Amino acid sequence: MLRIARPIVGLRGISSHITRVPFAVSARSGARCYSSAPASNGKKLGLLAVLGVLAVGTTLYSATTPVKPPRAYIEPVLSPAFKPGEVSVLFVLGGPGSGKGTQCAKLVAGYGFVHLSAGDLLRAEQQRPGSKYGELIAQYIKDGQIVPQEITIALLEQAMKEEFGKGKTKFLIDGFPRKMDQAITFEEQVAQSSFTLFFDCPEAVMLKRLLERGKTSGRTDDNAETISKRFKTFVETSYPVVEYFDKQGKVIRLSCDQPVETVYGQVTAALKGKEII
Numbered sequence: 001m002l003r004i005a006r007p008i009v010g011l012r013g014i015s016s017h018i019t020r021v022p023f024a025v026s027a028r029s030g031a032r033c034y035s036s037a038p039a040s041n042g043k044k045l046g047l048l049a050v051l052g053v054l055a056v057g058t059t060l061y062s063a064t065t066p067v068k069p070p071r072a073y074i075e076p077v078l079s080p081a082f083k084p085g086e087v088s089v090l091f092v093l094g095g096p097g098s099g100k101g102t103q104c105a106k107l108v109a110g111y112g113f114v115h116l117s118a119g120d121l122l123r124a125e126q127q128r129p130g131s132k133y134g135e136l137i138a139q140y141i142k143d144g145q146i147v148p149q150e151i152t153i154a155l156l157e158q159a160m161k162e163e164f165g166k167g168k169t170k171f172l173i174d175g176f177p178r179k180m181d182q183a184i185t186f187e188e189q190v191a192q193s194s195f196t197l198f199f200d201c202p203e204a205v206m207l208k209r210l211l212e213r214g215k216t217s218g219r220t221d222d223n224a225e226t227i228s229k230r231f232k233t234f235v236e237t238s239y240p241v242v243e244y245f246d247k248q249g250k251v252i253r254l255s256c257d258q259p260v261e262t263v264y265g266q267v268t269a270a271l272k273g274k275e276i277i
């Protein structure tokens with residue numbers, strides 16, 4: 001597929017308005033064109049006649065010569081890895097510790113979704129012997145920052161293709177997209193999302209859960225210092241993604257500050273309402 005880029009606004013047609021008027025015309029070879037000496041009437045008339053002919057000539061030339069538009073730029077547009085309708089993608093977003101993974105696990109058990117957690121994929125890549133990106137990923141996670149999109153999207157696309165090859169088509173993409181560039185690139189190059197489940201949760205609740213989880217999780221980011229960085233990243237970088245999809249009417253907002261089963265009841269009711277399950 002090819003996309004023809006629009007020509008640069010304002011470029012087309014400008015040349016038709018440019019008429020070059022000769023700077024000085026001398027009636028006689030060697031005469032000074034900047035002389036202050038008064039010219040005779042005959043000379044003045046001759047000069048005016050020449051200027052008039054030139055003005056008419058250039059106007060006629062520009063009016064009759066077709067203006068060539070600038071050559072269109074041709075940009076290749078990559079087709080997404082999955083065609084529209086081939087797979088169903090639900091993004092699952094919410095602050096750290098809002099319960100995304102817990103609810104995804106229940107949807108897998110109840111409705112046969114494939115659950116792909118971007119964080120889990122990054123941690124697995126970090127651990128993979130020989131990975132070029134292990135150290136980089138470890139540093140970003142420890143700092144509560146978002147790993148460059150190329151790495152995360154490649155991991156997600158690969159995992160989706162593997163599952164698709166086994167006949168799976170319903171995906172929960174958990175903890176992604178966490179940044180606007182990821183949202184746009186993923187939808188352009190991998191697949192369109194149908195909805196985003198957003199778990200709204202007070203920071204105090206998430207902090208308590210994460211500190212509790214940190215006692216056994218072994219995660220380098222479940223500690224007070226990194227948690228506060230993750231909260232900041234969520235507010236500044238990830239929440240704009242929720243707003244972006246909200247403007248498209250594609251966000252299902254859920255309150256996470258309830259027992260697990262109550263939250264799950266809200267999730268399933270909302271998905272049934274949208275005829276996703």
Ligand SMILES: Nc1ncnc2c1ncn2[C@@H]1O[C@H](COP(=O)(O)OP(=O)(O)OP(=O)(O)O)[C@@H](O)[C@H]1O
Binds near residue numbers: 094101210257260
């Ligand atoms: N509704 C809930 N009520 C109480 N505790 C919960 C609830 N949901 C999840 N938890 C607990 O909170 C912790 C964080 O949950 P979970 O791992 O599902 O969150 P998450 O949003 O996936 O976090 P992260 O983004 O950090 O991976 C876990 O220990 C989990 O058992």
Ligand SMILES: O=c1ccn([C@@H]2O[C@H](COP(=O)(O)O)[C@@H](O)[C@H]2O)c(=O)[nH]1
Binds near residue numbers: 096
């Ligand atoms: O798209 C993503 C998703 C995650 N990360 C990094 O991983 C950690 C942990 O993610 P969880 O979803 O909480 O498991 C997150 O703080 C980021 O550092 C990412 O870079 N990009």
